[in-house]
Amino acid sequence: MDAQSRYSDTELGVILGEPTGISFKAWQSDNTAIDAALAWSFGDNGSVHLHADYLRHKWLTVESGSLAFYYGLGARALFSDDSKFGARIPVGLQYMFPETRLSMFFEVAPTLDLIPETSFGVNGGIGIRIFI
Template sequence: MKKKYLFAITLLLVSLGITTKASAQYTNWAVGFRLGEPAGINVRKYFAENRAIDVNIGTFGGLYGNNRDYLRGAYRSVGITLQGHYLFHNRLFGKDSMHGYYGFGGQINSRRYYPDRLAYVNEYETRLSLGASGVAGAEYFLPNRPLSVFLEAGLYAEALPSPLFFNVQSGLGLRLNL
């Protein structure tokens, strides 16, 4: 786990040292990484004047507890997730370098589920889940660099198979604006 964080910090420091002629504005595409829940790779496509599609591919369940009661059993591991949001974004404080955003979308998860009926043998089932998610955040575009740093928070509300199973989500990350 320490190696992951060391790698992420090293990548961040190296990325901050890259200089180009890019302005402190978003472009068509951005690719980066997100630490938090979910954690993983982040891809964003900007379009129109204040819209974007944001996709996260990675893991979930590690930040807010990988041992949680669920249905008639428990989750005891970190899972894999695909999350997508349709975003609305605007400048904050009248500055091009700061944007606030919010959006809504969905999330598909795969995680080990340990049902009570299999507790005596300590076996699990792989459980797929589907739900809605919402997010709000702020993004700072570094001056004269094609990088942005973001901080966001949101909520996941499962629809299937456990309606209204809620999970708080948050994260911070770094994106390279292409």
């Protein structure tokens, strides 16, 4: 995929799953991006979830549109009575619909909370974004 097949370098949309909320992606190059979410986490009695990830993309061949496998490393924070801070390792697929400004994604992100104690978990969801 080249830069001209995108309408802009910025996407905004929603993610549904764990967590559910607003999703943002800023492309740094054709193969790298930073994504973030401000969302609600339904686990642990509910909390505000904030994450940011650095992603690398590998473009896959498809007949129409653009499809990328991506992976990365990021940080997350859960804000509640029992706030947590840690790392996440997202892995997913993103499809960019041809001749539209829409993209759809699916991701799974193992998590490692480090503060206040070490614990493992998994985030995951599907989402849709529009290039703005």
